[in-house]
Amino acid sequence: MARSLNGSFRSIDTSSNRDAHKMQFTPQRLEKVYKSMRREELDALVITRRQDVQYLTGYQYRGASVPLACVITEGNQPQLLIPDLQEPMSSRESIMAKIRPYTESPIEGWSLTRGAAFWDQITGLLRELGQTGGMIGLQHYWLSVREFEMLKFALPDAGFKDFSKALWELRFIKDAAEIDAILQAIAIGEIGIRTALEIVATGKSGEETSLEIESAMRGVGGQLHGIRATVLSGEHARLPFVNPNSERITGDDLVVLDMTVSHQGYFCEVARTIHLGRPTNKQRKLYEYVVNATRVMEKQLRPKISIKDVADKIMKKLGRSFPSDTLVQPFGNSIGLDLYEPPYLTPQGQYSLKENMVFSIHPTGYVDGIGTAKIADMILISSDGCENLTTLARETM
Known part of the structure; x- marks a missing residue:
């Protein structure tokens, strides 16, 4: 099911009528x-x-x-x-x-x-x-x-x-038809996450499970050129373009479930982090640090605020429970017909936010010896703040 602009839900529509709807704009x-x-x-x-x-x-x-x-x-x-x-x-x-x-x-x-x-x-x-x-x-x-x-x-x-x-x-600013296409992509990406939560298990490889998840997303309308499911654990999970490998998933590591998918050419990214055993205190603290970073970002994103101010406030409000370089930059980016579009959420950002911008916020925390935690959600800048277009709960541990 996909959410429309008025908040209601409906089935994913992959018919050619979607093109006609989009082109009226x-x-x-x-x-x-x-x-x-x-x-x-x-x-x-x-x-x-x-x-x-x-x-x-x-x-x-x-x-x-x-x-x-x-x-x-x-x-x-x-x-x-x-x-x-x-x-x-x-x-x-x-x-x-x-x-x-x-x-x-x-x-x-x-x-x-x-x-x-x-x-x-x-x-x-x-x-x-x-x-x-x-x-x-x-x-x-x-x-x-x-x-x-x-x-x-x-x-x-x-x-x-x-x-x-x-x-x-x-x-930068998406019209209603573009936002609608992104909502359709999000619905497919969330199916990928739900599939991952069901099938990812110790003893399986990241490569094996990623292929199963991609197949599920293809089955509900995800476009071939835009689909990428990555089930990652260990040190390399922090890298943005790494592919899943044949190593077996263990019950000792944080596991990142990262889905990207496109619908009618428009992209989304949805990511969650799980643990298949009993996480250590340090792993849980890293995970909670990343979840909190996502909440802090949401509270800061609103029209007219500069991206530099957003990034600076994120780092200030997160405190010192982890070093400042724990979060991999950028913290997020605009998204649409490209998976990675400017502007990027970094302390060097030169633009201000405007209503109807759409961002993928994807705070990724990495600490050597502890692992990688990542959350990715799709955020729409509204008239007085922002709206999380992703419907999945962030707390998965």
Whole structure:
């Protein structure tokens, strides 16, 4: 069951109607982009990052990262570039864009690179839209030097400016449809945690149980490219990208159950910590320290407060029961079409919180010789504070 924005519960819906529901908000998203383009004095945008193409057009490619893009100019329908072999599949999507297929060479198709045909289509579209001499926004972090040089050569009268940061800032605040998709993902992630609580046992390996949990989440609609179940114990459980291994779970260690899953492209993370035997006093204190850190974070998260102030208050209020470096940073991050999105909850944070931001808060405590404890919940910044979108109890020991 997934919770809606009004607090009620309903079944997980994985049908194509979810795409149509989501896309009704695209015009508002485009208006936000147009305002940002005016501020940046841009005449056109060329968006080449898959997640951002989905955000602006609704097109969600579920397979490998084939070369795709969208071209945005104010007053015109977004132009979606996809390989011609993908065009028949696009009819299944609810897309707010004009599809402009291009023909890949065999080498481009197999290598998943953006070759000459891709960039020829983009420059041709810019000419068609009368934007060969204007200022064009690009995503510099997602362009190679070769690609940038190709664009400059093809459009000698145009200027170019990086739009990456501005687009991230537009995506900070989630609209109602995005929040709804995240709620659906949370419901699937919670099924993963409940499955883990049932099947994780001493003598099993983290690798074995993780595969079982992933299968359960797939069975209720989790997307293949977004699912990751990790059952971790021991020292390596503190590492953010470590994979479960073949070591057997014992009754002596703290065990981290960490689920990430996506629904309609939108991610969630849910994590809990358990112990399969009798935890030592030090293990229990570390676990309680992390649970308390989660509570402290919740109390601090509200609109208009700076992220730096949030992080500083977290460290101040946690006291000195453990050294300050016990908690692995960042304490959390924005989440949506990417699992890890800026802004990040760190003492170096430069942004302030705003209503309808969504964060994964995931305090992770590690002490050598004691182990790792982690809690991850999904938090929505509300008008006067925050709301925990995750429904599972944190106390699992």
